[in-house]
Amino acid sequence: MSKRLLFIANPRSGKGQIKDHLADILDIMIKAGYQVSVHITQSGGDATDQTIAQAENFDRIVCSGGDGTLDEVVTGMMKLEPSQRKPIGYIPAGSTNDFGNSLGIDKNMLNAARMSVSDNLFPCDIGRFNSDSFVYVAAFGLFTEVSYATPQDMKNILGHAAYIIEGAKQLRDIPSFRMQVEYDGNVIYDEFIFGMITNSKSVGGFQGIIRGDIGLNDGVFEVTLIKMPRNPIELNEILGFMTGIISDSDMVYAFQTEEIKFLSSDVVPWTLDGEFGGKHDVVVIKDESHAVEIAIE
Template identity: 25%
Template structure:
Protein backbone atom coordinates (compact mmCIF):
# COMPACT_ATOMS: atom_id res chain seq x y z
CA UNK A 1 0.00 0.00 0.00
CA UNK A 2 1.50 3.34 -1.05
CA UNK A 3 1.13 6.57 0.90
CA UNK A 4 -1.76 8.59 -0.52
CA UNK A 5 -1.93 12.30 -1.12
CA UNK A 6 -4.98 14.14 0.12
CA UNK A 7 -7.87 13.93 -2.32
CA UNK A 8 -7.70 17.69 -2.85
CA UNK A 9 -3.99 17.57 -3.70
CA UNK A 10 -4.52 14.62 -6.00
CA UNK A 11 -7.37 16.42 -7.80
CA UNK A 12 -5.19 19.50 -8.25
CA UNK A 13 -2.32 17.41 -9.67
CA UNK A 14 -4.60 15.84 -12.27
CA UNK A 15 -6.00 19.20 -13.33
CA UNK A 16 -2.64 21.01 -13.36
CA UNK A 17 -0.11 18.40 -14.51
CA UNK A 18 -2.47 16.18 -16.55
CA UNK A 19 -0.24 13.12 -16.23
CA UNK A 20 -2.28 10.15 -17.39
CA UNK A 21 -1.96 6.83 -19.15
CA UNK A 22 -4.75 5.59 -21.42
CA UNK A 23 -5.63 1.88 -21.66
CA UNK A 24 -8.51 0.84 -23.93
CA UNK A 25 -9.72 -2.70 -24.41
CA UNK A 26 -10.49 -2.64 -28.12
CA UNK A 27 -12.30 -5.97 -27.76
CA UNK A 28 -14.98 -4.34 -25.59
CA UNK A 29 -18.36 -3.48 -27.10
CA UNK A 30 -17.38 0.06 -28.18
CA UNK A 31 -13.64 0.14 -27.53
CA UNK A 32 -12.57 -0.73 -31.06
CA UNK A 33 -14.61 2.11 -32.57
CA UNK A 34 -13.94 4.78 -29.97
CA UNK A 35 -10.24 4.43 -29.10
CA UNK A 36 -9.09 7.18 -31.46
CA UNK A 37 -12.08 9.32 -30.58
CA UNK A 38 -11.17 9.06 -26.89
CA UNK A 39 -7.59 10.05 -27.66
CA UNK A 40 -8.77 13.06 -29.67
CA UNK A 41 -11.12 14.27 -26.92
CA UNK A 42 -8.43 13.85 -24.27
CA UNK A 43 -6.09 16.03 -26.30
CA UNK A 44 -8.83 18.61 -26.83
CA UNK A 45 -9.18 18.72 -23.03
CA UNK A 46 -5.47 19.46 -22.72
CA UNK A 47 -4.29 15.99 -21.72
CA UNK A 48 -1.13 14.58 -23.31
CA UNK A 49 -0.99 10.91 -22.30
CA UNK A 50 2.37 9.61 -21.10
CA UNK A 51 1.52 6.50 -23.09
CA UNK A 52 -1.49 4.85 -24.70
CA UNK A 53 -2.36 1.17 -24.98
CA UNK A 54 -4.88 -0.16 -27.51
CA UNK A 55 -5.38 -3.68 -26.15
CA UNK A 56 -6.35 -6.35 -28.67
CA UNK A 57 -5.68 -9.31 -26.37
CA UNK A 58 -7.48 -8.87 -23.00
CA UNK A 59 -5.38 -11.64 -21.42
CA UNK A 60 -2.49 -9.15 -21.50
CA UNK A 61 -4.32 -6.59 -19.36
CA UNK A 62 -2.53 -7.54 -16.10
CA UNK A 63 0.85 -7.07 -17.78
CA UNK A 64 -0.25 -3.81 -19.44
CA UNK A 65 -1.63 -2.33 -16.23
CA UNK A 66 1.67 -3.11 -14.52
CA UNK A 67 3.55 -1.34 -17.31
CA UNK A 68 1.14 1.62 -17.23
CA UNK A 69 1.50 2.11 -13.49
CA UNK A 70 5.31 1.94 -13.68
CA UNK A 71 5.08 5.33 -15.45
CA UNK A 72 3.63 6.78 -12.20
CA UNK A 73 0.67 8.65 -13.68
CA UNK A 74 -1.71 10.62 -11.49
CA UNK A 75 -4.63 9.18 -13.48
CA UNK A 76 -5.01 5.78 -15.10
CA UNK A 77 -7.78 6.06 -17.70
CA UNK A 78 -9.34 2.73 -18.62
CA UNK A 79 -11.84 2.23 -21.43
CA UNK A 80 -13.75 -1.01 -21.67
CA UNK A 81 -16.44 -3.07 -20.03
CA UNK A 82 -16.82 -4.06 -16.42
CA UNK A 83 -14.37 -6.95 -16.90
CA UNK A 84 -11.56 -4.62 -17.98
CA UNK A 85 -12.34 -2.22 -15.15
CA UNK A 86 -12.43 -5.04 -12.63
CA UNK A 87 -8.90 -6.03 -13.69
CA UNK A 88 -7.81 -2.39 -13.35
CA UNK A 89 -9.30 -2.21 -9.86
CA UNK A 90 -7.01 -5.01 -8.67
CA UNK A 91 -3.97 -3.01 -9.77
CA UNK A 92 -5.05 0.46 -8.65
CA UNK A 93 -6.42 -0.50 -5.21
CA UNK A 94 -4.54 1.17 -2.32
CA UNK A 95 -2.24 3.06 -4.67
CA UNK A 96 -1.66 6.79 -5.07
CA UNK A 97 -3.22 6.85 -8.53
CA UNK A 98 -6.83 7.57 -9.47
CA UNK A 99 -8.83 5.40 -11.84
CA UNK A 100 -10.56 7.26 -14.65
CA UNK A 101 -13.41 5.36 -16.30
CA UNK A 102 -14.46 5.42 -19.95
CA UNK A 103 -17.77 3.50 -20.24
CA UNK A 104 -17.18 1.46 -23.39
CA UNK A 105 -18.77 -1.83 -22.36
CA UNK A 106 -22.19 -3.44 -22.56
CA UNK A 107 -23.71 -2.73 -19.13
CA UNK A 108 -21.20 -0.24 -17.62
CA UNK A 109 -22.33 -1.05 -14.08
CA UNK A 110 -19.25 0.47 -12.44
CA UNK A 111 -19.52 3.73 -14.38
CA UNK A 112 -23.22 4.00 -13.51
CA UNK A 113 -22.49 3.40 -9.81
CA UNK A 114 -20.03 6.31 -9.89
CA UNK A 115 -22.64 8.58 -11.47
CA UNK A 116 -20.54 8.99 -14.61
CA UNK A 117 -22.05 10.09 -17.94
CA UNK A 118 -22.24 7.28 -20.48
CA UNK A 119 -21.45 9.70 -23.30
CA UNK A 120 -17.72 9.48 -24.09
CA UNK A 121 -17.09 13.21 -24.35
CA UNK A 122 -18.91 13.97 -21.10
CA UNK A 123 -17.13 11.13 -19.31
CA UNK A 124 -13.75 12.55 -20.34
CA UNK A 125 -14.84 16.04 -19.25
CA UNK A 126 -15.07 14.65 -15.70
CA UNK A 127 -11.25 14.38 -15.68
CA UNK A 128 -11.05 18.17 -16.05
CA UNK A 129 -13.91 19.30 -13.81
CA UNK A 130 -14.48 16.37 -11.44
CA UNK A 131 -12.75 15.34 -8.23
CA UNK A 132 -10.82 12.45 -6.71
CA UNK A 133 -12.85 10.28 -4.34
CA UNK A 134 -12.07 7.21 -2.27
CA UNK A 135 -14.72 4.50 -2.61
CA UNK A 136 -15.28 1.13 -1.00
CA UNK A 137 -14.06 -2.14 -2.45
CA UNK A 138 -15.74 -5.47 -2.07
CA UNK A 139 -13.50 -8.38 -1.14
CA UNK A 140 -14.60 -11.97 -1.88
CA UNK A 141 -12.15 -14.32 -0.21
CA UNK A 142 -8.89 -12.60 -1.18
CA UNK A 143 -10.27 -11.19 -4.46
CA UNK A 144 -11.02 -7.44 -4.60
CA UNK A 145 -14.00 -6.39 -6.70
CA UNK A 146 -15.81 -3.18 -7.54
CA UNK A 147 -19.37 -4.16 -8.30
CA UNK A 148 -20.86 -7.62 -7.78
CA UNK A 149 -20.39 -11.21 -6.67
CA UNK A 150 -23.13 -13.56 -7.92
CA UNK A 151 -24.19 -17.18 -7.72
CA UNK A 152 -26.60 -19.23 -9.83
CA UNK A 153 -28.02 -18.57 -13.28
CA UNK A 154 -25.84 -15.52 -13.97
CA UNK A 155 -22.64 -17.58 -13.68
CA UNK A 156 -23.84 -19.85 -16.48
CA UNK A 157 -25.14 -16.88 -18.48
CA UNK A 158 -21.75 -15.15 -18.26
CA UNK A 159 -20.10 -18.20 -19.78
CA UNK A 160 -22.81 -18.66 -22.42
CA UNK A 161 -23.69 -15.20 -23.75
CA UNK A 162 -22.29 -14.66 -27.25
CA UNK A 163 -19.98 -11.67 -27.87
CA UNK A 164 -21.78 -10.93 -31.15
CA UNK A 165 -25.11 -10.82 -29.30
CA UNK A 166 -23.70 -8.31 -26.79
CA UNK A 167 -22.44 -6.15 -29.65
CA UNK A 168 -25.86 -6.13 -31.34
CA UNK A 169 -28.25 -6.00 -28.37
CA UNK A 170 -26.15 -4.48 -25.60
CA UNK A 171 -27.31 -5.25 -22.06
CA UNK A 172 -30.50 -6.97 -23.34
CA UNK A 173 -28.25 -9.88 -24.41
CA UNK A 174 -28.00 -11.04 -20.80
CA UNK A 175 -31.69 -11.56 -19.95
CA UNK A 176 -32.27 -13.10 -23.38
CA UNK A 177 -29.45 -15.59 -22.77
CA UNK A 178 -30.88 -16.29 -19.32
CA UNK A 179 -34.12 -17.42 -20.97
CA UNK A 180 -32.21 -20.22 -22.71
CA UNK A 181 -30.34 -21.24 -19.55
CA UNK A 182 -33.16 -21.13 -17.01
CA UNK A 183 -35.27 -24.15 -18.12
CA UNK A 184 -32.52 -26.60 -17.15
CA UNK A 185 -31.15 -24.69 -14.15
CA UNK A 186 -31.67 -26.19 -10.68
CA UNK A 187 -32.62 -24.05 -7.69
CA UNK A 188 -30.26 -24.05 -4.71
CA UNK A 189 -30.39 -23.22 -1.02
CA UNK A 190 -28.35 -20.24 0.11
CA UNK A 191 -27.40 -19.29 3.66
CA UNK A 192 -26.27 -15.72 4.38
CA UNK A 193 -24.79 -15.06 7.83
CA UNK A 194 -24.55 -11.39 8.80
CA UNK A 195 -23.92 -9.98 12.30
CA UNK A 196 -24.58 -13.38 13.86
CA UNK A 197 -27.92 -13.90 12.09
CA UNK A 198 -28.34 -16.65 9.48
CA UNK A 199 -30.75 -16.08 6.58
CA UNK A 200 -31.92 -19.00 4.44
CA UNK A 201 -33.51 -18.88 0.99
CA UNK A 202 -34.27 -21.07 -2.01
CA UNK A 203 -33.45 -19.43 -5.31
CA UNK A 204 -31.95 -19.65 -8.79
CA UNK A 205 -29.95 -16.42 -8.40
CA UNK A 206 -28.17 -14.69 -5.51
CA UNK A 207 -26.26 -11.42 -5.84
CA UNK A 208 -23.99 -9.59 -3.40
CA UNK A 209 -23.62 -5.99 -4.52
CA UNK A 210 -21.02 -3.39 -3.63
CA UNK A 211 -22.10 -1.12 -6.48
CA UNK A 212 -25.52 0.27 -7.28
CA UNK A 213 -26.16 -1.39 -10.66
CA UNK A 214 -26.40 -4.90 -12.08
CA UNK A 215 -26.99 -5.68 -15.74
CA UNK A 216 -27.18 -1.95 -16.41
CA UNK A 217 -30.23 -1.55 -14.15
CA UNK A 218 -30.43 0.05 -10.73
CA UNK A 219 -30.64 -2.49 -7.91
CA UNK A 220 -32.24 -0.06 -5.48
CA UNK A 221 -32.43 3.70 -5.42
CA UNK A 222 -30.70 4.02 -2.02
CA UNK A 223 -27.69 1.74 -2.58
CA UNK A 224 -24.27 3.41 -2.69
CA UNK A 225 -20.84 2.19 -3.71
CA UNK A 226 -19.40 4.20 -0.83
CA UNK A 227 -21.45 3.41 2.30
CA UNK A 228 -19.43 0.58 3.91
CA UNK A 229 -22.26 -1.88 3.23
CA UNK A 230 -22.86 -4.83 0.96
CA UNK A 231 -26.37 -5.70 -0.23
CA UNK A 232 -27.45 -9.32 -0.75
CA UNK A 233 -30.60 -10.06 -2.74
CA UNK A 234 -32.16 -12.82 -4.79
CA UNK A 235 -33.89 -12.59 -8.13
CA UNK A 236 -37.11 -14.55 -8.05
CA UNK A 237 -37.25 -17.58 -5.77
CA UNK A 238 -37.04 -21.32 -6.25
CA UNK A 239 -39.64 -20.95 -9.00
CA UNK A 240 -38.31 -20.44 -12.50
CA UNK A 241 -41.38 -18.47 -13.64
CA UNK A 242 -40.94 -15.94 -10.85
CA UNK A 243 -37.30 -15.42 -11.77
CA UNK A 244 -38.34 -15.08 -15.41
CA UNK A 245 -41.00 -12.50 -14.53
CA UNK A 246 -38.63 -10.39 -12.41
CA UNK A 247 -35.91 -10.57 -15.07
CA UNK A 248 -38.31 -9.37 -17.76
CA UNK A 249 -39.66 -6.56 -15.56
CA UNK A 250 -36.15 -5.31 -14.90
CA UNK A 251 -35.16 -5.68 -18.55
CA UNK A 252 -38.11 -3.59 -19.72
CA UNK A 253 -38.47 -1.02 -16.94
CA UNK A 254 -35.25 -0.99 -14.91
CA UNK A 255 -37.33 -0.23 -11.81
CA UNK A 256 -36.55 -1.55 -8.36
CA UNK A 257 -37.69 -0.71 -4.84
CA UNK A 258 -35.73 0.86 -2.00
CA UNK A 259 -33.77 -1.21 0.49
CA UNK A 260 -36.48 -0.62 3.06
CA UNK A 261 -39.14 -2.14 0.84
CA UNK A 262 -37.36 -5.14 -0.64
CA UNK A 263 -35.99 -8.56 0.26
CA UNK A 264 -32.48 -7.30 0.95
CA UNK A 265 -29.86 -8.33 3.52
CA UNK A 266 -27.20 -5.72 4.24
CA UNK A 267 -23.96 -5.81 6.18
CA UNK A 268 -20.24 -5.05 6.16
CA UNK A 269 -19.31 -8.76 6.09
CA UNK A 270 -21.25 -11.84 4.95
CA UNK A 271 -20.60 -15.56 5.01
CA UNK A 272 -22.20 -17.15 1.94
CA UNK A 273 -22.91 -20.89 1.98
CA UNK A 274 -24.88 -22.81 -0.65
CA UNK A 275 -26.25 -26.32 -1.04
CA UNK A 276 -24.81 -27.57 -3.29
CA UNK A 277 -21.49 -25.64 -3.29
CA UNK A 278 -21.43 -23.24 -6.24
CA UNK A 279 -18.91 -21.20 -8.23
CA UNK A 280 -18.92 -17.45 -7.69
CA UNK A 281 -18.84 -14.87 -10.47
CA UNK A 282 -16.83 -11.98 -9.01
CA UNK A 283 -17.03 -9.01 -11.38
CA UNK A 284 -17.04 -11.39 -14.35
CA UNK A 285 -14.29 -13.71 -13.13
CA UNK A 286 -15.28 -17.24 -12.05
CA UNK A 287 -12.59 -18.68 -9.78
CA UNK A 288 -13.97 -18.92 -6.24
CA UNK A 289 -16.55 -21.26 -4.73
CA UNK A 290 -18.83 -21.31 -1.73
CA UNK A 291 -18.52 -21.24 1.22
CA UNK A 292 -17.14 -17.74 0.82
CA UNK A 293 -16.70 -14.71 3.06
CA UNK A 294 -17.44 -11.37 1.38
CA UNK A 295 -16.69 -8.03 3.05
CA UNK A 296 -16.25 -4.36 2.35
CA UNK A 297 -12.94 -2.54 2.47
CA UNK A 298 -13.69 1.15 3.13
CA UNK A 299 -11.95 3.69 0.89
CA UNK A 300 -9.95 0.97 -0.85
CA UNK A 301 -10.01 2.53 -4.31
CA UNK A 302 -9.25 6.02 -5.60
CA UNK A 303 -11.38 7.15 -8.57
CA UNK A 304 -12.21 10.26 -10.57
CA UNK A 305 -15.89 11.18 -10.19
CA UNK A 306 -18.27 14.04 -11.07
CA UNK A 307 -18.26 17.07 -8.74
CA UNK A 308 -21.64 16.14 -7.21
CA UNK A 309 -20.64 12.57 -6.24
CA UNK A 310 -21.27 12.04 -2.52
CA UNK A 311 -17.86 10.98 -1.16
CA UNK A 312 -18.12 9.60 2.38
Protein backbone atom coordinates (compact mmCIF):
# COMPACT_ATOMS: atom_id res chain seq x y z
CA MET A 1 0.00 0.00 0.00
CA SER A 2 1.41 3.42 -0.99
CA LYS A 3 2.28 5.96 1.63
CA ARG A 4 0.21 9.13 1.46
CA LEU A 5 1.66 12.63 1.23
CA LEU A 6 -0.08 16.01 1.37
CA PHE A 7 1.84 18.70 -0.51
CA ILE A 8 0.87 22.22 0.62
CA ALA A 9 2.25 24.95 -1.66
CA ASN A 10 2.16 28.73 -1.32
CA PRO A 11 2.22 30.01 -4.92
CA ARG A 12 3.12 33.59 -3.93
CA SER A 13 6.28 32.91 -1.91
CA GLY A 14 9.55 34.05 -3.40
CA LYS A 15 9.06 34.78 -7.07
CA GLY A 16 6.39 32.11 -7.50
CA GLN A 17 9.07 29.67 -8.66
CA ILE A 18 7.10 26.67 -7.42
CA LYS A 19 5.02 26.94 -10.62
CA ASP A 20 8.07 26.16 -12.75
CA HIS A 21 9.06 23.10 -10.73
CA LEU A 22 5.75 21.55 -9.67
CA ALA A 23 5.76 18.65 -12.14
CA ASP A 24 9.35 17.66 -11.28
CA ILE A 25 8.66 17.93 -7.53
CA LEU A 26 5.60 15.70 -7.79
CA ASP A 27 7.61 13.21 -9.85
CA ILE A 28 10.25 13.01 -7.09
CA MET A 29 7.57 12.40 -4.46
CA ILE A 30 5.82 9.70 -6.49
CA LYS A 31 9.08 7.89 -7.22
CA ALA A 32 9.78 7.92 -3.48
CA GLY A 33 6.69 5.74 -3.06
CA TYR A 34 4.10 8.34 -2.13
CA GLN A 35 0.56 8.84 -3.33
CA VAL A 36 0.44 12.64 -3.49
CA SER A 37 -2.38 15.10 -2.93
CA VAL A 38 -1.75 18.79 -3.63
CA HIS A 39 -3.26 21.80 -1.88
CA ILE A 40 -2.54 25.35 -3.07
CA THR A 41 -2.94 27.80 -0.18
CA GLN A 42 -5.82 30.22 -0.62
CA SER A 43 -5.18 32.72 2.19
CA GLY A 44 -3.26 33.33 5.38
CA GLY A 45 -3.78 30.51 7.88
CA ASP A 46 -4.95 28.06 5.21
CA ALA A 47 -1.90 25.81 5.66
CA THR A 48 -2.65 25.60 9.39
CA ASP A 49 -6.27 24.67 8.78
CA GLN A 50 -5.34 22.03 6.20
CA THR A 51 -2.74 20.48 8.50
CA ILE A 52 -5.20 20.19 11.37
CA ALA A 53 -7.94 18.76 9.16
CA GLN A 54 -5.84 16.43 7.04
CA ALA A 55 -2.90 15.18 9.14
CA GLU A 56 -4.67 11.99 10.19
CA ASN A 57 -5.19 11.03 6.52
CA PHE A 58 -1.52 11.28 5.51
CA ASP A 59 1.84 9.81 6.42
CA ARG A 60 3.74 13.03 5.71
CA ILE A 61 3.00 16.68 5.03
CA VAL A 62 5.40 18.60 2.80
CA CYS A 63 5.13 22.36 2.37
CA SER A 64 6.68 24.79 -0.08
CA GLY A 65 6.88 28.51 0.60
CA GLY A 66 8.69 30.84 2.95
CA ASP A 67 9.31 30.35 6.65
CA GLY A 68 5.79 31.71 7.23
CA THR A 69 4.30 28.78 5.32
CA LEU A 70 6.37 26.33 7.34
CA ASP A 71 5.24 28.14 10.49
CA GLU A 72 1.60 27.60 9.52
CA VAL A 73 2.09 23.88 8.99
CA VAL A 74 3.97 23.51 12.27
CA THR A 75 1.31 25.56 14.07
CA GLY A 76 -1.32 23.17 12.80
CA MET A 77 0.74 20.15 13.80
CA MET A 78 1.30 21.57 17.29
CA LYS A 79 -2.46 21.81 17.82
CA LEU A 80 -2.64 18.03 17.51
CA GLU A 81 -1.70 15.51 20.18
CA PRO A 82 1.93 14.34 19.91
CA SER A 83 0.78 10.87 18.81
CA GLN A 84 -1.19 12.44 15.93
CA ARG A 85 1.68 14.53 14.51
CA LYS A 86 3.24 13.50 11.22
CA PRO A 87 6.72 14.17 9.79
CA ILE A 88 7.10 17.43 7.87
CA GLY A 89 9.07 18.08 4.70
CA TYR A 90 10.08 21.61 3.70
CA ILE A 91 10.89 22.96 0.24
CA PRO A 92 12.01 26.58 0.80
CA ALA A 93 10.74 29.10 -1.74
CA GLY A 94 10.70 32.36 0.22
CA SER A 95 12.81 35.51 0.33
CA THR A 96 14.99 34.59 3.33
CA ASN A 97 14.36 30.97 4.44
CA ASP A 98 16.19 31.36 7.76
CA PHE A 99 15.04 28.07 9.20
CA GLY A 100 15.65 26.09 6.03
CA ASN A 101 19.21 27.42 6.00
CA SER A 102 19.67 26.47 9.66
CA LEU A 103 18.54 22.92 8.93
CA GLY A 104 20.86 22.68 5.95
CA ILE A 105 18.01 22.25 3.49
CA ASP A 106 19.21 22.83 -0.06
CA LYS A 107 18.13 26.10 -1.74
CA ASN A 108 17.68 24.19 -5.00
CA MET A 109 14.00 23.25 -5.00
CA LEU A 110 14.45 19.82 -6.58
CA ASN A 111 17.20 18.87 -4.13
CA ALA A 112 15.00 20.13 -1.31
CA ALA A 113 12.14 18.01 -2.68
CA ARG A 114 14.37 14.92 -2.47
CA MET A 115 15.18 15.82 1.14
CA SER A 116 11.49 16.34 1.94
CA VAL A 117 10.75 12.65 1.33
CA SER A 118 13.88 11.41 3.11
CA ASP A 119 13.62 8.87 5.92
CA ASN A 120 16.18 10.90 7.88
CA LEU A 121 13.96 12.77 10.35
CA PHE A 122 15.27 15.52 12.63
CA PRO A 123 13.45 15.88 15.99
CA CYS A 124 13.12 19.66 16.18
CA ASP A 125 12.34 21.92 19.13
CA ILE A 126 9.31 24.19 18.71
CA GLY A 127 8.45 27.31 20.68
CA ARG A 128 5.24 27.68 22.63
CA PHE A 129 4.09 31.32 22.70
CA ASN A 130 1.16 31.59 25.13
CA SER A 131 -1.45 29.48 23.29
CA ASP A 132 0.32 29.83 19.92
CA SER A 133 3.58 28.38 18.56
CA PHE A 134 6.55 29.38 16.42
CA VAL A 135 9.32 27.55 14.61
CA TYR A 136 12.40 29.73 14.84
CA VAL A 137 11.80 33.29 16.12
CA ALA A 138 9.47 35.30 18.32
CA ALA A 139 10.35 38.99 18.39
CA PHE A 140 9.20 42.49 19.33
CA GLY A 141 10.41 46.01 18.69
CA LEU A 142 12.57 47.59 16.00
CA PHE A 143 12.31 45.99 12.54
CA THR A 144 9.90 43.27 13.68
CA GLU A 145 6.96 44.81 11.82
CA VAL A 146 9.01 44.90 8.63
CA SER A 147 8.54 41.29 7.58
CA TYR A 148 4.74 41.26 7.79
CA ALA A 149 4.28 44.93 6.78
CA THR A 150 6.41 44.62 3.63
CA PRO A 151 4.24 43.78 0.59
CA GLN A 152 4.83 40.29 -0.85
CA ASP A 153 5.55 41.70 -4.31
CA MET A 154 8.26 43.94 -2.85
CA LYS A 155 9.81 40.96 -1.06
CA ASN A 156 9.80 39.00 -4.31
CA ILE A 157 11.55 41.73 -6.27
CA LEU A 158 14.04 43.04 -3.75
CA GLY A 159 14.60 40.15 -1.33
CA HIS A 160 16.62 41.20 1.73
CA ALA A 161 16.81 44.77 0.47
CA ALA A 162 13.05 45.11 0.99
CA TYR A 163 13.46 44.48 4.71
CA ILE A 164 16.27 46.99 4.96
CA ILE A 165 14.38 49.68 3.04
CA GLU A 166 11.24 49.27 5.12
CA GLY A 167 13.22 48.96 8.35
CA ALA A 168 15.15 52.17 7.74
CA LYS A 169 11.87 54.07 7.84
CA GLN A 170 11.47 53.08 11.49
CA LEU A 171 14.76 54.61 12.58
CA ARG A 172 13.29 58.11 12.61
CA ASP A 173 11.41 57.38 15.80
CA ILE A 174 12.64 54.34 17.71
CA PRO A 175 9.83 52.86 19.86
CA SER A 176 10.74 51.35 23.22
CA PHE A 177 9.00 49.02 25.66
CA ARG A 178 9.51 48.90 29.42
CA MET A 179 9.25 45.27 30.44
CA GLN A 180 9.91 42.84 33.26
CA VAL A 181 11.63 39.68 32.05
CA GLU A 182 11.77 36.52 34.14
CA TYR A 183 13.86 33.42 33.39
CA ASP A 184 15.65 30.72 35.40
CA GLY A 185 15.07 32.56 38.70
CA ASN A 186 16.39 35.85 37.26
CA VAL A 187 14.41 39.09 36.90
CA ILE A 188 15.33 41.92 34.51
CA TYR A 189 13.48 45.23 34.51
CA ASP A 190 14.55 47.51 31.67
CA GLU A 191 13.52 49.45 28.57
CA PHE A 192 14.03 47.65 25.27
CA ILE A 193 13.93 48.63 21.61
CA PHE A 194 14.20 45.05 20.39
CA GLY A 195 13.97 41.50 21.63
CA MET A 196 14.07 38.10 19.99
CA ILE A 197 13.80 34.53 21.20
CA THR A 198 15.27 32.30 18.53
CA ASN A 199 15.94 28.73 17.51
CA SER A 200 17.84 29.49 14.31
CA LYS A 201 21.34 30.26 13.07
CA SER A 202 20.18 33.34 11.17
CA VAL A 203 17.35 35.88 11.32
CA GLY A 204 16.22 37.99 8.38
CA GLY A 205 18.83 36.28 6.24
CA PHE A 206 21.67 37.67 8.33
CA GLN A 207 24.00 35.35 10.20
CA GLY A 208 26.08 36.25 13.24
CA ILE A 209 23.33 38.16 15.05
CA ILE A 210 22.70 35.26 17.44
CA ARG A 211 25.54 34.36 19.78
CA GLY A 212 26.32 31.14 21.58
CA ASP A 213 26.33 27.45 20.71
CA ILE A 214 23.16 27.09 18.65
CA GLY A 215 21.36 23.75 18.47
CA LEU A 216 17.91 23.31 16.96
CA ASN A 217 17.02 20.47 19.34
CA ASP A 218 19.04 21.31 22.47
CA GLY A 219 16.04 22.26 24.64
CA VAL A 220 16.90 25.97 24.94
CA PHE A 221 16.30 29.21 23.08
CA GLU A 222 18.82 31.94 22.36
CA VAL A 223 17.55 35.25 23.78
CA THR A 224 18.73 38.70 22.64
CA LEU A 225 17.34 41.85 24.28
CA ILE A 226 18.58 45.29 23.25
CA LYS A 227 18.27 48.22 25.67
CA MET A 228 17.09 51.70 24.70
CA PRO A 229 20.14 53.82 23.73
CA ARG A 230 20.33 57.20 25.46
CA ASN A 231 22.95 58.76 23.23
CA PRO A 232 24.80 58.18 19.92
CA ILE A 233 27.65 56.38 21.69
CA GLU A 234 25.31 53.74 23.07
CA LEU A 235 23.61 53.40 19.67
CA ASN A 236 26.98 52.85 18.00
CA GLU A 237 27.80 50.21 20.61
CA ILE A 238 24.57 48.36 19.80
CA LEU A 239 25.29 48.51 16.08
CA GLY A 240 28.81 47.23 16.74
CA PHE A 241 27.45 44.25 18.66
CA MET A 242 24.78 43.44 16.08
CA THR A 243 27.30 43.52 13.23
CA GLY A 244 29.89 41.48 15.11
CA ILE A 245 32.46 44.27 15.39
CA ILE A 246 32.38 43.97 19.19
CA SER A 247 31.78 40.69 21.02
CA ASP A 248 30.03 42.00 24.14
CA SER A 249 27.99 45.02 25.17
CA ASP A 250 26.30 46.32 28.31
CA MET A 251 23.49 47.46 26.01
CA VAL A 252 22.53 43.89 25.13
CA TYR A 253 21.29 40.99 27.23
CA ALA A 254 22.18 37.68 25.56
CA PHE A 255 21.52 34.30 27.19
CA GLN A 256 19.94 30.87 26.74
CA THR A 257 16.88 29.51 28.51
CA GLU A 258 14.12 26.94 28.08
CA GLU A 259 11.38 29.23 29.42
CA ILE A 260 10.95 33.00 29.64
CA LYS A 261 8.18 35.37 30.70
CA PHE A 262 7.61 38.98 29.60
CA LEU A 263 5.35 41.42 31.47
CA SER A 264 4.61 44.99 30.37
CA SER A 265 2.16 47.68 31.43
CA ASP A 266 1.18 48.30 27.79
CA VAL A 267 0.42 45.77 25.08
CA VAL A 268 3.42 44.98 22.85
CA PRO A 269 3.13 43.82 19.22
CA TRP A 270 5.02 40.57 18.52
CA THR A 271 5.95 38.68 15.39
CA LEU A 272 6.14 34.90 15.12
CA ASP A 273 8.32 33.61 12.27
CA GLY A 274 7.89 36.92 10.46
CA GLU A 275 4.10 37.04 10.75
CA PHE A 276 2.03 39.20 13.09
CA GLY A 277 1.64 37.41 16.41
CA GLY A 278 -0.77 39.77 18.15
CA LYS A 279 -0.37 42.38 20.89
CA HIS A 280 0.26 41.15 24.42
CA ASP A 281 1.02 42.48 27.89
CA VAL A 282 1.96 39.03 29.23
CA VAL A 283 3.92 36.50 27.17
CA VAL A 284 5.18 33.11 28.30
CA ILE A 285 7.51 31.30 25.89
CA LYS A 286 8.56 27.67 26.41
CA ASP A 287 10.82 25.36 24.46
CA GLU A 288 8.93 22.18 23.58
CA SER A 289 11.77 19.78 22.99
CA HIS A 290 11.70 17.41 19.97
CA ALA A 291 8.09 18.43 19.25
CA VAL A 292 8.01 17.72 15.49
CA GLU A 293 10.06 15.71 13.02
CA ILE A 294 11.41 17.46 9.92
CA ALA A 295 12.90 15.55 7.01
CA ILE A 296 16.53 16.39 6.26
CA GLU A 297 19.29 14.76 4.22
